[in-house]
Amino acid sequence: MALLLGFLFFCGVTDLIGSVSITTPEQIVQEAGGEIVHLPCMFTLSPEDQGPLDIEWLRLSGPNNEAIDHVVILYAADKIYSDFYQDLKGRVHFTSNDVVSGDASIKIRNVRPADSGTYQCKVKKAPGVAKTTVQLTVIDITGSVNITTPEQTVQEAQGEIVHLPCIFTYVSKDQGPLDVEWLRLSGPNNEAIDHVVILYSADKIHDDVYPDLKGRVYFTSNDIRSGDASINITNVRLSDVGTYQCKVKTYPGIVNRNLQLAVTNILGSVSITTPEQTIQKARGETVHLPCMFTLIPEDRGPLFIDWIQLTGPQNEVVNRMFIVYLADKVYDNFYQDMKGRVYFTNNDVRSGDASINITNVQLSDAGTYQCGVSHDFGTAQRTIQLTVVG
Numbered sequence: 001m002a003l004l005l006g007f008l009f010f011c012g013v014t015d016l017i018g019s020v021s022i023t024t025p026e027q028i029v030q031e032a033g034g035e036i037v038h039l040p041c042m043f044t045l046s047p048e049d050q051g052p053l054d055i056e057w058l059r060l061s062g063p064n065n066e067a068i069d070h071v072v073i074l075y076a077a078d079k080i081y082s083d084f085y086q087d088l089k090g091r092v093h094f095t096s097n098d099v100v101s102g103d104a105s106i107k108i109r110n111v112r113p114a115d116s117g118t119y120q121c122k123v124k125k126a127p128g129v130a131k132t133t134v135q136l137t138v139i140d141i142t143g144s145v146n147i148t149t150p151e152q153t154v155q156e157a158q159g160e161i162v163h164l165p166c167i168f169t170y171v172s173k174d175q176g177p178l179d180v181e182w183l184r185l186s187g188p189n190n191e192a193i194d195h196v197v198i199l200y201s202a203d204k205i206h207d208d209v210y211p212d213l214k215g216r217v218y219f220t221s222n223d224i225r226s227g228d229a230s231i232n233i234t235n236v237r238l239s240d241v242g243t244y245q246c247k248v249k250t251y252p253g254i255v256n257r258n259l260q261l262a263v264t265n266i267l268g269s270v271s272i273t274t275p276e277q278t279i280q281k282a283r284g285e286t287v288h289l290p291c292m293f294t295l296i297p298e299d300r301g302p303l304f305i306d307w308i309q310l311t312g313p314q315n316e317v318v319n320r321m322f323i324v325y326l327a328d329k330v331y332d333n334f335y336q337d338m339k340g341r342v343y344f345t346n347n348d349v350r351s352g353d354a355s356i357n358i359t360n361v362q363l364s365d366a367g368t369y370q371c372g373v374s375h376d377f378g379t380a381q382r383t384i385q386l387t388v389v390g
Helices: 002-011
Strands: 027-032 037-039 053-061 067-076 079-081 092-094 106-108 117-125 128-139 145-147 152-157 162-164 168-170 178-186 192-201 204-206 217-219 231-233 242-250 253-264 270-272 277-282 287-289 293-295 303-311 317-326 329-331 342-344 356-358 367-375 378-389
Touching (some): 027 037, 037 128, 145 253, 152 162, 168 242, 192 217, 270 367, 270 378, 277 287, 287 378
Parallel strands (some): 152 253
Antiparallel strands (some): 053 117, 067 079, 117 128, 145 168, 162 231, 178 192, 178 242, 217 231, 242 253, 270 293, 287 356, 303 367, 367 378
16 A cells, blocks of 8 residues: 555655645636736745756646646746747746746736636646646627737838827727727737837826827827827837837727837938027018038938928927928928028038028917938938017
8 A cells, every 4th residue: 555655646646745835726817809818826835845846837628627738838947838839829928037936827918719718737846746727718809899900010210200000990889988008018929018108098198108208109190089099209219119019998899909110220321410499580580590410421312401390299290391402402482481581591502501591580480490301311300499579
């Protein structure tokens, strides 16, 4: 009899060895399709557990969950193996970077109804073995909301305005409030929420939740409920590169879409040395708007200079273009109100002086002006605030 018990103990048939303990109880976890689901598994070890730590997450099947359907993810010999199960490849990961500390929980991102089932967490550290099960139910409530914008990579040059599209539709049976979240994601599989970028909730916009984008991000539509949750980011920077997620929720529907933002650093070849500034002038006078720039020898393309007037809360809208230098020619008849009143101050614009004068300045000329210089792959802009007193 003693020999038989010793044999059973050696083979690990007795799952109630007290030296390993999983503190998470068996439970049912329910999540909506498209979300990130958390399957908990917290454990403790004892000094008697001297063997290597092995953690297995299994998907079970059968009337009594007696069959192992798939190995979902495995931790063994200080390494993680997460590519056993093709259906979850790239979507499953341990939530803790330090699994040995006692947290064997996992997350499954972009969860689907097909992921529903029984999952088993098994922790082994000889001679201890312990396990628990989690029943996952995924509710398919995404059909009532649909984002028609495909996943894509959006690329823009540093300093420009980048557009991240998110067009959606929803049906009248969605009676709940409409919520739109733009998130910045991180992690190897974009499984972690790095920041909330901008939020629309209860018919209000919250655009000051992420300090790095404060004053630079806004919804492009004045009527988000019409189905356009797209955003713009002004003066885009290299640090803005990453994965952004548009999430639309209106009970009972939830859906999201990821967009990859790439920012190219092609500004170094053109530099505007004039600082941003405010200029004040009396009505009827001639106002000088400076714009000094430098090029590098690598810039061999045509020189393009445009002066435009901006509007909008963040100066994100081009109100009008009123003078342009292109292919060694000046075009100054775009804007009737300034026709005959605006001109470049230097006859040799290519020398690095794109400054302009506006004669007989009027109160209606007040506003934000932008000087843009493009040459080959280089682009730079500078804004000047003009105030006219009468």
